[in-house]
């Protein structure tokens with residue numbers, strides 16, 4: 001191998017490592033919540049998806065998810081939590097809270113009306 005082949009190989013390997021880290025390791029970690037007065041609270045920005053889209057909470061303690069929609073796209077005008085039977089309209093620019101207390105561990109998925117945007121709440125012990 002000459003010098004340029006080595007550089008190409010190194011860049012290739014580095015981008016593989018980055019992809020593995022970003023999509024598998026980093027994404028799975030999710031975002032932990034901040035606990036304020038016994039409520040696990042997190043702000044979620046809605047713009048071309050949910051950010052953060054994986055939220056880690058503790059079982060048995062109230063959760064408040066504050067959704068703020070920062071786009072006019074029809075797609076994201078509703079957020080639906082099928083599993084816990086909750087949904088909310090998200091008017092542009094307003095913060096809408098979804099509150100619930102997770103009773104069992106596992107994943108609570110949420111999505112836009114048509115299912116293009118997806119996120120999940122991971123309930124742990």
Ligand SMILES: [Cu+2]
Nearest residue numbers: 075112114116
């Ligand atoms: Cu949608």
